[in-house]
Amino acid sequence: MGLRRRSRVRRSSRRRGRRPRGGLTKLTAGSLDQAVTQLRLYDYAASANCYKVRLLLAQLGRDYERVAIDIFDGDTLTDAFEQLNPHRSTPVLQLEDGRVLVESNAILWYLGVGTPFLPGDAFGQAEVARWLVYEQTDVMPMIGGLRFRLITGRLDPEGEAAEARRGGAHEALTIIDGHLRDRPFLAAGRYTIADIAVFAYSHVAEEAGIDTSPYPAFRAWLERIAAQPGFVDDLEPYPPNASVLAGRSTYG
Numbered sequence: 001m002g003l004r005r006r007s008r009v010r011r012s013s014r015r016r017g018r019r020p021r022g023g024l025t026k027l028t029a030g031s032l033d034q035a036v037t038q039l040r041l042y043d044y045a046a047s048a049n050c051y052k053v054r055l056l057l058a059q060l061g062r063d064y065e066r067v068a069i070d071i072f073d074g075d076t077l078t079d080a081f082e083q084l085n086p087h088r089s090t091p092v093l094q095l096e097d098g099r100v101l102v103e104s105n106a107i108l109w110y111l112g113v114g115t116p117f118l119p120g121d122a123f124g125q126a127e128v129a130r131w132l133v134y135e136q137t138d139v140m141p142m143i144g145g146l147r148f149r150l151i152t153g154r155l156d157p158e159g160e161a162a163e164a165r166r167g168g169a170h171e172a173l174t175i176i177d178g179h180l181r182d183r184p185f186l187a188a189g190r191y192t193i194a195d196i197a198v199f200a201y202s203h204v205a206e207e208a209g210i211d212t213s214p215y216p217a218f219r220a221w222l223e224r225i226a227a228q229p230g231f232v233d234d235l236e237p238y239p240p241n242a243s244v245l246a247g248r249s250t251y252g
């Protein structure tokens with residue numbers, strides 16, 4: 001498909017071989033009913049929305065149980081999963097008391113409260129919220145959506161739909177790069193969940209065929225994030241069953 005391999009940030013973290021805390025359990029028929037004894041993350045290893053949460057949990061040093069959801073083997077299509085999350089998406093975080101949180105950025109917020117990853121003041125929080133919203137409306141659909149569809153054969157790289165997302169991806173990178181020209185991080189002058197959320201899909205933009213060389217402030221920010229204490233990059237490549245027509249999922 002002519003896509004570049006993973007970015008330098010990813011390769012260097014791989015070399016370091018750091019892994020998030022917490023074991024990996026496969027989803028079984030009974031998993032959803034099992035009593036929760038610690039934080040439980042329903043997780044798809046190749047999802048950058050899930051990676052966001054794994055990164056924050058690692059940087060917080062929190063232990064958690066990781067339940068593997070194979071979204072291309074129909075795991076999110078079951079009635080049991082729908083009960084857990086009517087959106088049928090990952091990540092899902094289940095708290096020690098059994099309550100359930102969905103939406104990756106809501107989960108980041110919940111975990112970030114009372115930690116250095118979320119400012120305590122209203123203005124700082126609003127700045128963070130701005131980037132959490134922008135990540136979902138622009139960064140994820142344009143960069144993440146383009147990458148997913150190209151890698152898994154759901155888009156013709158030369159077609160109009162790919163071109164529209166490519167344009168959106170460059171627009172997002174232009175905004176991010178411009179914002180970072182005179183700031184080290186996206187919000188509140190320090191590393192926060194805003195950086196984690198936007199990093200998740202943007203750091204693999206080159207895998208969507210996006211040349212990031214016109215965005216030097218963005219690239220320097222990627223390096224700054226990779227240098228943060230406890231940083232991990234365990235985002236997995238899409239497995240073969242993610243390819244179009246190979247598996248069963250809400251994506252067809």
Ligand SMILES: N[C@@H](CCC(=O)N[C@@H](CS)C(=O)NCC(=O)O)C(=O)O
Nearest residue numbers: 047049071076089090091103104250
């Ligand atoms: N807005 C949601 C998006 C989550 C999402 O799209 N998750 C994908 C993986 S990246 C998923 O689990 N899809 C499962 C499916 O549609 O079956 C979030 O940020 O949590």
